[in-house]
Amino acid sequence: MKKEKSRRRFLKNLGIGSLGIMLLNNLEAKANTTCNQTTLDYFGEGPFYTANPPSMQNGQLASPTEPGTRLVISGHIFNLDCSQIVPNTIVDVWHADNNGAYDNSGYNLRGQVLSNSQGFYSFETIKPGLYLNGSTYRPSHIHVKITPPGFPTITTQIYFSGDQYIASDAAASINSGTFDATHRIINLTTNNQGTLEGTWDIVVDGNGTLINTNDLHLENGMIYNASPNPFNDEIRINYGVFKEGLAEISVYDLSGKKLANLVEAHKVSNKYEVIWKLDKAMSSGYYLITLKLNNLQVHHLKVYKL
Numbered sequence: 556m557k558k559e560k561s562r563r564r565f566l567k568n569l570g571i572g573s574l575g576i577m578l579l580n581n582l583e584a585k586a587n588t589t590c591n592q593t594t595l596d597y598f599g600e601g602p603f604y605t606a607n608p609p610s611m612q613n614g615q616l617a618s619p620t621e622p623g624t625r626l627v628i629s630g631h632i633f634n635l636d637c638s639q640i641v642p643n644t645i646v647d648v649w650h651a652d653n654n655g656a657y658d659n660s661g662y663n664l665r666g667q668v669l670s671n672s673q674g675f676y677s678f679e680t681i682k683p684g685l686y687l688n689g690s691t692y693r694p695s696h697i698h699v700k701i702t703p704p705g706f707p708t709i710t711t712q713i714y715f716s717g718d719q720y721i722a723s724d725a726a727a728s729i730n731s732g733t734f735d736a737t738h739r740i741i742n743l744t745t746n747n748q749g750t751l752e753g754t755w756d757i758v759v760d761g762n763g764t765l766i767n768t769n770d771l772h773l774e775n776g777m778i779y780n781a782s783p784n785p786f787n788d789e790i791r792i793n794y795g796v797f798k799e800g801l802a803e804i805s806v807y808d809l810s811g812k813k814l815a816n817l818v819e820a821h822k823v824s825n826k827y828e829v830i831w832k833l834d835k836a837m838s839s840g841y842y843l844i845t846l847k848l849n850n851l852q853v854h855h856l857k858v859y860k861l
């Protein structure tokens with residue numbers, strides 16, 4: 556219904572006519588490209604999967620002493636038309652270490668996380684190193700098995716934009732069909748801690764929870780800023796509520812465990828600020844500040860505790 560409304564508004568602004576229809580079709584095509592079913596990887600699980608990996612503790616796949624560039628991957632799990640989020644999906648992750656080697660005797664850099672009640676998952680690791688496949692290097696990649704509750708497992712891999720070895724890789728270079736890797740090549744940004752951050756939304760067959768996932772934070776509210784970030788003993792959080800309702804600002808660790816509830820109150824549409832003062836020692840690392848409106852998580856921000 557929302558799409559219809561915005562479409563009509565858009566056409567009205569343009570003036571109704573064939574130009575409008577043409578642009579409408581383009582818009583729809585664009586909208587569809589943002590909800591792409593997660594594809595299988597041509598190489599499948601590869602030779603280095605070990606069954607029954609442990610659950611990650613605090614969303615940490617790599618220990619703090621693991622050599623390499625720190626990397627945080629997060630995203631939502633959606634159903635096929637992206638109209639629902641899918642909680643309790645197992646995200647089983649394994650990858651090579653900084654030198655391109657897999658731990659084939661133990662479970663280093665192997666672990667599972669679950670998407671939370673908001674369909675959100677997150678884990679912290681290091682950027683995988685390169686290894687030779689025949690005479691050429693495979694691009695840096697993370698193997699993933701995704702199992703929504705009651706639905707089949709999808710076995711695939713993610714890659715990183717700008718990797719020089721994508722073009723020559725038999726799996727990562729596929730850009731159409733069953734094994735299309737296009738939407739599994741993700742952008743990484745570097746924060747001021749030198750940590751790489753990437754977002755990967757996963758689209759699978761599964762029974763989800765119906766929420767309006769279109770532009771959640773733009774429609775409902777958002778966290779504008781959290782500073783200083785990284786922080787030490789306190790952090791100031793600026794947020795906006797766009798739709799009147801029950802607003803909650805909370806702090807979670809990367810495994811989805813709630814650590815603090817900073818705001819839980821009815822709020823009218825406006826801008827707000829809250830300061831989180833740490834009243835106990837907390838370990839250094841990433842935390843998530845979340846904004847919920849009427850029990851729906853509409854936005855989050857990663858912050859780093861020094």
Ligand SMILES: [Fe+2]
Pocket residue numbers: 601603651696698
């Ligand atoms: Fe691999």
